[in-house]
Amino acid sequence: MAGFLLAAIMILLGSSSSSSSSSSGSSAVLEPLFQYIHGHQNEFVQRLGEWVAIQSDSSDPAMWREVKRLLNVTAQKIQEMGGRVEFADVGTQQLASGETVALPPVLLADFERDARKPTLCIYGHVDVQPAKKEDGWVTDPYNLTEVNGNLYGRGATDNKGPVLAWLHAVEAYQATKQELPVNLKFIIEGMEETGSDGLEELTRQRNESFFSDVDYIVISDNVWVSRRPALTYGTRGSTYFFVEVKGVNQDLHSGVWGGCYQEPMSDLIALLDSLIDHSGKILVPGLNEAVAPLTEEERKLYENIHFDVEEVKKEMGINHFLQDTKEGILMARWRYPSLSIHGIEGAFSDPGSKTVIPRRVIGKFSIRQVPNMEPAVVERQVKEHLQQVFTKRKSPNSLAVTTTVGAKPWVADLKDPQYVAGRKAVKAGLRNFIVTIIINLLISVFISTTK
Amino acid sequence: MAGFLLAAIMILLGSSSSSSSSSSGSSAVLEPLFQYIHGHQNEFVQRLGEWVAIQSDSSDPAMWREVKRLLNVTAQKIQEMGGRVEFADVGTQQLASGETVALPPVLLADFERDARKPTLCIYGHVDVQPAKKEDGWVTDPYNLTEVNGNLYGRGATDNKGPVLAWLHAVEAYQATKQELPVNLKFIIEGMEETGSDGLEELTRQRNESFFSDVDYIVISDNVWVSRRPALTYGTRGSTYFFVEVKGVNQDLHSGVWGGCYQEPMSDLIALLDSLIDHSGKILVPGLNEAVAPLTEEERKLYENIHFDVEEVKKEMGINHFLQDTKEGILMARWRYPSLSIHGIEGAFSDPGSKTVIPRRVIGKFSIRQVPNMEPAVVERQVKEHLQQVFTKRKSPNSLAVTTTVGAKPWVADLKDPQYVAGRKAVKAGLRNFIVTIIINLLISVFISTTK
Numbered sequence: 040m041a042g043f044l045l046a047a048i049m050i051l052l053g054s055s056s057s058s059s060s061s062s063s064g065s066s067a068v069l070e071p072l073f074q075y076i077h078g079h080q081n082e083f084v085q086r087l088g089e090w091v092a093i094q095s096d097s098s099d100p101a102m103w104r105e106v107k108r109l110l111n112v113t114a115q116k117i118q119e120m121g122g123r124v125e126f127a128d129v130g131t132q133q134l135a136s137g138e139t140v141a142l143p144p145v146l147l148a149d150f151e152r153d154a155r156k157p158t159l160c161i162y163g164h165v166d167v168q169p170a171k172k173e174d175g176w177v178t179d180p181y182n183l184t185e186v187n188g189n190l191y192g193r194g195a196t197d198n199k200g201p202v203l204a205w206l207h208a209v210e211a212y213q214a215t216k217q218e219l220p221v222n223l224k225f226i227i228e229g230m231e232e233t234g235s236d237g238l239e240e241l242t243r244q245r246n247e248s249f250f251s252d253v254d255y256i257v258i259s260d261n262v263w264v265s266r267r268p269a270l271t272y273g274t275r276g277s278t279y280f281f282v283e284v285k286g287v288n289q290d291l292h293s294g295v296w297g298g299c300y301q302e303p304m305s306d307l308i309a310l311l312d313s314l315i316d317h318s319g320k321i322l323v324p325g326l327n328e329a330v331a332p333l334t335e336e337e338r339k340l341y342e343n344i345h346f347d348v349e350e351v352k353k354e355m356g357i358n359h360f361l362q363d364t365k366e367g368i369l370m371a372r373w374r375y376p377s378l379s380i381h382g383i384e385g386a387f388s389d390p391g392s393k394t395v396i397p398r399r400v401i402g403k404f405s406i407r408q409v410p411n412m413e414p415a416v417v418e419r420q421v422k423e424h425l426q427q428v429f430t431k432r433k434s435p436n437s438l439a440v441t442t443t444v445g446a447k448p449w450v451a452d453l454k455d456p457q458y459v460a461g462r463k464a465v466k467a468g469l470r471n472f473i474v475t476i477i478i479n480l481l482i483s484v485f486i487s488t489t490k
Numbered sequence: 491m492a493g494f495l496l497a498a499i500m501i502l503l504g505s506s507s508s509s510s511s512s513s514s515g516s517s518a519v520l521e522p523l524f525q526y527i528h529g530h531q532n533e534f535v536q537r538l539g540e541w542v543a544i545q546s547d548s549s550d551p552a553m554w555r556e557v558k559r560l561l562n563v564t565a566q567k568i569q570e571m572g573g574r575v576e577f578a579d580v581g582t583q584q585l586a587s588g589e590t591v592a593l594p595p596v597l598l599a600d601f602e603r604d605a606r607k608p609t610l611c612i613y614g615h616v617d618v619q620p621a622k623k624e625d626g627w628v629t630d631p632y633n634l635t636e637v638n639g640n641l642y643g644r645g646a647t648d649n650k651g652p653v654l655a656w657l658h659a660v661e662a663y664q665a666t667k668q669e670l671p672v673n674l675k676f677i678i679e680g681m682e683e684t685g686s687d688g689l690e691e692l693t694r695q696r697n698e699s700f701f702s703d704v705d706y707i708v709i710s711d712n713v714w715v716s717r718r719p720a721l722t723y724g725t726r727g728s729t730y731f732f733v734e735v736k737g738v739n740q741d742l743h744s745g746v747w748g749g750c751y752q753e754p755m756s757d758l759i760a761l762l763d764s765l766i767d768h769s770g771k772i773l774v775p776g777l778n779e780a781v782a783p784l785t786e787e788e789r790k791l792y793e794n795i796h797f798d799v800e801e802v803k804k805e806m807g808i809n810h811f812l813q814d815t816k817e818g819i820l821m822a823r824w825r826y827p828s829l830s831i832h833g834i835e836g837a838f839s840d841p842g843s844k845t846v847i848p849r850r851v852i853g854k855f856s857i858r859q860v861p862n863m864e865p866a867v868v869e870r871q872v873k874e875h876l877q878q879v880f881t882k883r884k885s886p887n888s889l890a891v892t893t894t895v896g897a898k899p900w901v902a903d904l905k906d907p908q909y910v911a912g913r914k915a916v917k918a919g920l921r922n923f924i925v926t927i928i929i930n931l932l933i934s935v936f937i938s939t940t941k
Binding site for chain 1: 549550586619620624625626627684685713725726728730732737738739740741743744745746747748749750751752753755756757759760762763766768770805806807808809810811812813818819820822823826827828829830831832833834835836837838839840841842843844845846847848849850854856858882883884885886887894
């Protein structure tokens with residue numbers, strides 16, 4: 040059962056004295072909590088199933104009502120536990136249709152505050168990426184299903200499970216009448232999978248109010264590298280590119296027009312093919328030069344990370360990665376940029392055959408960025424490169440490249456006291472098999488001891 | 491109103507003595523027919539609207555019930571006019587799901603036969619290509635709509651209008667109590683847009699029965715080059731290619747896995763980009779060598795074809811074609827092969843952004859073929875070429891290329907007596923503005939005079 044909550048623990052903000060031993064981590068306090076959690080497993084899983092069943096796909100504005108519904112369910116659970124909630128407005132978005140609609144709000148919540156305790160703010164999100172059976176799901180993505188002891192469902196780990204795990208941790212403290220060792224706040228959003236629109240602005244606005252007494256922020260929204268829990272101390276940033284090639288006024292019949300017209304699809308395919316070679320190297324001039332050089336100290340860090348290349352290859356069903364060594368593979372995933380082509384909008388994408396020449400197509404790709412790349416510079420480099428390739432083709436069509444910038448890349452100091460607390464919590468929590476809830480409990484325990 | 495029936499006339503089979511003048515083409519016989527047609531315009535358009543509203547999209551097996559429904563409507567109209575109908579079974583098709591389903595049948599019909607008259611067999615189809623508003627339709631594709639005197643609707647010209655025009659021609663003869671100058675047969679199918687599965691086999695099977703007394707076949711299923719009616723004496727053939735690149739067991743998160751894995755989309759984009767250059771030249775080795783050389787006589791034919799390049803560019807909304815001259819453009823469309831990339835199945839194709847790495851993608855393109863290309867040779871050349879490009883990429887993914895062969899290319903003799911009859915009918919019919927029905931009437935008149 041532990042496998043379904045693949046949440047990695049990130050402690051990003053705040054700083055405090057180094058860790059010390061404390062009685063609050065003792066078994067006398069923790070035992071009743073652990074017992075409660077063990078006794079309520081089925082109930083926790085059932086609640087996760089209810090959350091997974093809510094199709095909170097934030098990529099489709101038509102589904103935002105479901106995102107909002109799950110935010111309401113979350114708020115209600117917090118209120119039932121005595122928390123105060125606020126739905127913070129984060130503005131509107133103009134849809135492709137021209138219509139302007141309100142974004143799902145961000146849920147801010149806190150509990151009664153004890154000035155003697157440190158304050159921990161939990162970040163999470165309740166929205167998901169799209170999921171269709173034809174994408175390769177073996178089970179119904181919106182019906183949490185157990186297969187060989189693992190639970191499968193869209194959002195089960197990213198990020199509904201981890202959010203619920205925190206709520207269940209609070210529930211365990213309250214039900215066993217234990218005192219929480221920290222003050223808790225929550226910031227839960229519903230637009231993470233499509234770029235967290237408005238979130239950055241909101242955190243700035245509330246810096247002197249909601250966040251003024253926050254000592255630590257914990258984000259459980261990442262994956263484990265292997266079966267061992269992982270502490271994430273950095274993530275790559277991301278910019279999403281839309282490459283639109285627009286041609287004639289309407290779709291054409293390829294039997295009638297094929298051969299005399301430079302088709303938007305040929306242009307787009309050539310543009311996309313100019314981005315990356317078969318070794319995974321990004322071909323946009325200048326882009327790789329900004330990447331922070333690898334230090335010897337950093338290189339050594341990778342040697343001790345558990346990652347069984349052969350096992351992962353077997354699991355994924357491929358016979359080789361682009362890199363030959365464990366270190367090479369992990370560095371490609373974490374400390375070097377990458378480019379993925381996601382798809383094409385406007386072309387024929389259904390099963391079967393259709394011989395139409397589409398008049399307007401939009402290619403979509405994203406670039407994962409690392410320190411010291413600057414999203415604005417990357418955007419300019421990519422646009423210039425695409426424009427150059429397009430100009431050489433002497434196309435009668437028009438090109439327009441637009442972007443949405445996701446997160447910037449970041450990297451934290453592993454020796455920071457919060458990472459020490461996180462590491463201790465993970466180690467202690469591993470002895471128990473309902474890993475995430477236990478780790479969450481222990482994080483709050485160890486955080487309180489480092490204050 | 492004439493503009494909506496853009497049917498070109500093709501007379502393919504049979505042979506007879508050269509044309510001669512005849513009284514059956516005189517105004518005494520034709521006037522009442524023309525008057526009837528003029529008086530029933532609105533009714534004819536209304537019936538076309540009913541046919542267009544039936545979404546007989548043959549590319550989607552789920553819509554075959556609508557294809558069958560329209561075949562039934564057609565059969566009923568023929569029966570009401572005293573015709574005999576038969577639904578010929580043309581076998582089954584295995585769907586991607588593994589399910590085997592019956593193909594829509596082919597409708598064979600004839601009327602009472604007079605041994606002294608020649609027999610004309612009319613070919614037509616009642617299925618259509620898919621049509622969605624987002625493909626660029628200004629009006630609802632399944633709601634026949636008049637805009638500035640033209641009628642717009644999926645299938646209005648290809649091929650519901652022309653089929654109905656023939657039925658209305660028969661109706662006009664009967665209503666005005668005129669005797670049809672020819673015996674009529676119909677062969678109407680519902681799978682033309684997806685390769686006419688089973689049709690070739692059926693015509694072979696019925697060669698000694700249904701087709702044994704057929705002197706001429708007329709196909710009104712092509713377009714006009716300009717606003718002048720056109721007689722088609724050849725069409726390009728077509729082979730449709732499915733290029734499947736299959737990788738890992740499931741879709742991957744590009745933030746987590748991007749950079750260490752050679753993605754199926756990169757492979758597919760490179761494969762598709764290896765097919766055609768920006769001048770429209772097909773890059774598959776050997777493919778262009780089979781093309782029949784251009785003779786001086788053929789070159790001259792193109793000089794007199796009406797095709798206003800500037801007007802067409804303006805209509806289409808582009809500033810240049812791949813060729814500089816009228817002759818070059820028309821030859822590229824008719825007598826040289828072309829390759830069009832239609833789309834990708836399995837990748838992200840919806841509006842918005844999604845950062846998933848698709849595990850399995852299928853690229854789709856088709857090659858229009860001309861004399862003397864052999865579909866089997868083309869298929870082998872393309873497969874070898876794609877395999878070579880793929881091998882060089884040293885990909886961990888697997889490649890599978892499959893095809894469906896459409897029609898073979900063909901070219902007929904323009905001096906054949908049937909083309910002479912067709913030409914006369916088009917010229918005479920042009921004086922009247924309900925062009926297609928009148929032309930259909932006249933074809934039967936002139937055909938009868940060449941027997």
